[in-house]
Amino acid sequence: MSEKVAGKTYDVQLLRRILVYMRPYRGIFVWSVILTLVMAAIAPLLPVLVEHTLDNYILQADYQGLSKMALLMLGLLLFQTIVRYFHTLLTNTLGQSVIRDLRSNVFKHILQLRLKYFDRTPLGRLITRTVSDLETISDIFSQGLIQIIGDILQLAVILGVMFYTDWRLTLIVLIPMPVMLVATYYFKEAMKASFQDVRTWVSRLNTFLQEHISGVAIIQYFGREKQEFDKFIPINAEHRNAHIRANWYFSIFFPVIEIIMAIALGLLVWYGSKSVLNETTSLGVVVAFIMYINMIFRPVRELIDKFNTLQMGMVGAERVFSVLDTDEKTENKGTLQPKNIEGKIEFSNVWFAYDEEKWVLKDISFTLEPGQTLALVGATGAGKSSVINILSRFYEINKGSIKVDGVDIREYELNYLHKSIATVHQDVFLFSDTVENNINLLDPSISREQIIEAAESIGADKFINRLPNGFDYQVQERGATLSSGQSQMVSFIRALVHQPKILVLDEATSSVDTETEELIQQAIEKLMENRSAIVIAHRLSTIQKADKIIVLDQGEIKEIGNHQELLKKDGYYKRLYDLQFNSLGI
Template identity: 75%
Template sequence: MKDTKIVGKAYDSRLIARLTKYMRPYRRIFWVSVILTILLAAVAPALPLLIEHTLDRYILSANYSGLTTMLIIMLLLLIAQTVIRYFHTLTTNTLGQSVIRDIRIQVFNHITNLRLKYFDNTPIGRLITRTISDLETISNIFSEGLIQIIGDLLQLVVILGVMFYTDWRLTLIVLIPMPLMIGATYVFKEAMKSAFQSVRLWVSNLNTFLQEHISGMGLIQYFAREEQEIRKFEAINKEHRNAHIRANWYFSIFFPVLEIIIAIATGLLVWYGSKQILGDVISPGVVVAFLMYINMIFRPIRELIDKFNTLQMGMVSAERIFEVLDTKESTPNKGTYKPDHVRGEIEFKNVWFAYNDEKWILKDVNFKVRAGETLALVGATGAGKSSTINILSRFYEIQKGEILLDGVDIRTYDLNFLRKTIATVLQDVFLFSDTVLNNITLRDPSIHKKNVIEAAKKVGAYDFIMRLPNDFNYEVQERGATLSAGQAQLVSFIRALVHDPKILILDEATSSIDTETEQLIQSAIDNLMEGRTAIVIAHRLSTIQKADKIIVLDKGEIKEMGSHQELLALDGHYKNLYDLQFNSIGI
């Protein structure tokens, strides 16, 4: 999925106001940066003035003693400028990185609280671009953009003031090419706005493509799609390259034009200044100082363009970041109910649910599971089984009806408390690049290793973990690549057990494991569910025959409900599923 949205203005005071709010905790660093910026601007014209004085007073009169003194003063001035510039660079970069650290934490916290529907519609690569590339671009607003622009403008004002004070006629001569500079700058600014937006767009698309295709590399190789996907990547990479070349092309035109304008100003100064010297109107030192002033005027203007482009890119990135932060896709957590004890009784009352509009996934669903009972959900793919458990944990919100936990609407419960009450073992197990122990505890310091060991023994996974190098400290690779599917599933069972939930959900938890491992899990399943309410989703009907209640779902509606024997006696949907499955395996 490509990111096709180009947003952002050349300069947006609203975005700047929002960004500057993040500087409040670092006001001291900010004001130090401002003071250093003012100092740099104040000392900028000092060197040309000293050179003018030295040339007119000491060099032309061959006063070597005075010349030596002036050289020492100029050396000290250069050292002072270097020290000030060092601390200026240090403080502005510290400010930028501190602000970005805070924004990145806020963005990550916001993303972790977004409901799953948002991730269904948003490519992961785009979010990675927002939290890494775009934020790094924003940091440049503080370290290379906003304060530097203020400093360059201040330096420009100071130097022009000194120039007009020294000789206003010479100053006006130097400024004759300035309208050309302003016109070229405006054209360049407008061109770069579009170019930078295009660069950010294709960076996002490139990240999205790489994230999806590296994650799905196995599928690509299984179906021998390497050549086709390489061609797709080449097309996106070509657009990414072209966007950068287009931006650099504008630079390659603008800066030579700028050099020509500076050369014109220098030529005019030399022509008019020479006439003034020959007419004994001004001293040679003034012309030499003005030659330096030309660089000091046009260099800040040239750097202002660079800084403006930095600001331009920052505006585009800030717009994208705040678009994520302004997303109202988080699950509302208005509930505060956190009882001391949860029995685990679940009731669905007239529940209707749709992912989009009114394309109902669940239609008027009603059932009740008593505390400690096991409920099994069966049905064809798309019947609504996984949706039932997703809305129980409030990963998605229902449109009609009520879901009750111990007789209380789940929206009344504190959201974190509700989700800690429910543990889910999914078919597609996700393991982080971390140790087995941390994948089980999820770095929860309240879970002790002895509890993990006890849970591993209950599940029957202790022996295989102890055979791993470093046992519980074995480093699992990304998505559990170094473990078999069965081993990864056993780790997820331990994870669910150690969090001691009152409600246990098994979503196709044995569908991806071998028969031996399945038997291992089945032998421990009674211990796992003891004292807990359990909801089991399974295609293998052999795994749910002991369930207290079985619900048959079809196109979001409950078709049958009862025990295994009761449903077989009905000779309906469940009986057809049972016969189809067991006849297909020769039973």
């Protein structure tokens, strides 16, 4: 995904996509528009009342009429305040409601994307899309689109009243307007590029922070604090510079507008004073026009700010929709959900590559009968983890076929397939939640009793019961308050309670001590009965009882057989075995 996305202030198609999310809130939108029309209609009333009061009551010394007009103006101001309050409330409610729904869709879409997408997309960029970029879309409703419509209507109504009252004074006031429009155009174009830079550097800053805060332990282990901080300085500086450039344009534009307003006011006072002295207009009209100047220049000035808000919202929307338009979801055309899976696994001439032409698996073929255990061994990068990734359809194979119980895995409903295969990884991920919720993953069909029984079966209940609150202990992010062995055992219980038909252990015992490993091995032997299992292990002692062992090297199968058969072949497996056990002094 490209870091830069060209924003278009007037992209109608993009705006239509945003407005689709507004449909459930038509009522709020309609009332927002009605209140916008009301505010535009009543905007010129106060200057009209001031004009009438000055000409007919103050200059005539009519104190009784003056009191009535003062109360009328007070009532008008109160009414304007109430209308503006509800208008602000409704537009913000509309914006946040749209963002809530859109954010839900974005997060749901992200959860369904293939792992291949996350291999090349920084998480910080996705966080930016889901949080800050979406907030800019909210501003389209609360500070952008509806507000722009309101300001344009208000401007039209006020200009209409001004021309109706005195067309000569109106033309005098509008003399500097072309200069203002030219300045506005160049300001808008400059801000378009400026806002793009701001969003780009916000994304890069979030990506850097997410990555380095997640890896802070590695940074500290290797004493890289200064070097990584030095990398942060230029990113932070560019982020600052992007904001300064945006504010610099504002610092030029608004004083220019103030000067133009002052010129318009000076022309009005000059021409209006002559008109009053010549008795071709009244003092009240001149005073009203002084109020009108602020009322027509303020919306024009704020229109630019709101157009920039709309521009920023469009930039954010284009970035967000670029995620939603990512067509990298795993195809879920399968519908098969049998009541039971026996667990027969067949790989037939399977070729697989994460990147085209860089084959990770080459012509892999094997069969695992129901209830059997298959062990995969080989050097790092041999393709062991890739076998289980494609079995669960986290990645799609390039050639060949994979079948479970004689049926191509693409025929199975995807969620059903995932629930039928439980995987325990070497790198355990635990959520910031209780031990129980990390095990059942909020599945209401899994009871506390089932969790306790599974924990007891591998001896994990002892350490869990020693934790404060036991199964209700609040695990910190990524299991930081548990040892690696404890985290591994929690993930093992998680796999067991979901009752999978196929169990996958990806280096599942590599992070535990020998005593804990022995406990897990005892549980594995019992729980693998009548269940197909695929085990990846560097410790060959953990797989000696496997029904079938496959030796992989650079994505190819070099040997297949059980432990004794492979030792007799005196090949790859024998060399790995001798190397490992000789290093242990056995």
